[in-house]
Amino acid sequence: MPQIRLKPLPQQTIVITGASSGIGLATARRAAQAGARVFLVSRNEEALRRIVEELRGRGGQADFAVADVGDQAALEAAAEKARQVFGGFDSWVNDAGTSIYGELEKTPLEDQRRLFDTNYWGVVHGSLIAAKELRRHGGALVNVGSVLSDRAMMLQGTYSATKHAVRAFTEALRMELERDGAPVSVTLIKPSGIETAFQEHGRNLLGAQGIRVPPPAYEPQLVARAILHACEHRKREIVVGFGGHAISLMGSLFPRATDLVMEAVGYPAQVSRKAPRQERADNLYAPRGDGTEKSLTRPVAPVRKTSLFLEAQLHPGMTAAVLAGLGALAIGASAGAARRAGAGRMPLPRRRRTGLF
Secondary structure, eight states, X not given: OOOOOOOOGGGOEEEEESTTSHHHHHHHHHHHHTTOEEEEEESOHHHHHHHHHHHHHTTOEEEEEEOOTTOHHHXXXXXXXXXXXXXXXXXXXXXXXXXXXXXXXXXXXXXXXXXXXXXXXXXXXXXXXXXXXXXXXXXXXXXXXXXXXXXXXXXXXXXXXXXXXXXXXXXXXXHHHHHTTOOXXXXXXXXXXXXXXXXXXXXXXXXXXXXXXXXXXXXXXXXXXXXXXXXXXXXXXXXXXXXXXXXXXXXXXXXXHHHHHHHHHHHHHHEESSOOOTTOOOOSSSOOSOSOSSOSSOOSSOOBOOOXXXXXXXXXXXXXXXXXXXXXXXXXXXXXXXXXXXXXXXXXXXXXXXXXX
């Protein structure tokens, strides 16, 4: 197993794709606040300029490049600019992605191919660029997948397929790098439903119906925290939010029952009767309104700002110690209760031995 030494965030330069909104933007802000140099990549030049100005105004070191991650040459040029500005990079985060809401038989193949260009080929392009550089001096590659990397969701069939592909590619690349002794940590981040502009950016093929993130939804800052943890610590996978993970777990244990449940709730959980606003056009083929971490649509249920499941993955030793302590307290309490119960009983009369037995 190769020796992988990841730098503390204040000593790192981090490249983040999909950095103009949602998880990518939350990660950029959190990384800059921690003292990392951040290099942002997306298609939206106007949003990137505003974000970089914001980060610099807060004392951060930041720069950007405009690139479509589905265009390998454009992403190569972005990486070269990162080398020129910061002398290279220590972590690379592949976050760019979008979605299509619609039934598979009614989703144009052109749209499906375009989604793969961004969600899958964007990860491939970024990963190969990063691996080539990080093989030389070490570092972290962090790919943002989804809990739908494990279990497909109806009405998001193409999106689920891209995330399944991302998981397979990430696992294969990890093994190949490890076999070669490359000092590269490869992590797959699997968010549950996150309250970002995902629903506004996704292509809506459901007619007049609006689309929404099914509950429970989590804050994008939780995903940003998981990503940056992976930049500093070698982790195989990190799942953000137990809500989505529960569906994946249920699907692996009871696949047929999970099908039936998802068939019953999949449509009402993702579709709103409220018609989508015209100005919220999707970003499948071109950038749209960016610059925000969260959705502009009112969430279906309160957004969760914490996740004990995430904390358990980020700090397994501490979690085990806490559970062991709670277990010891529970055993001690049970033993004390048993002693008190025993002390309160009247002693039974001793039987006189007759010598017969």
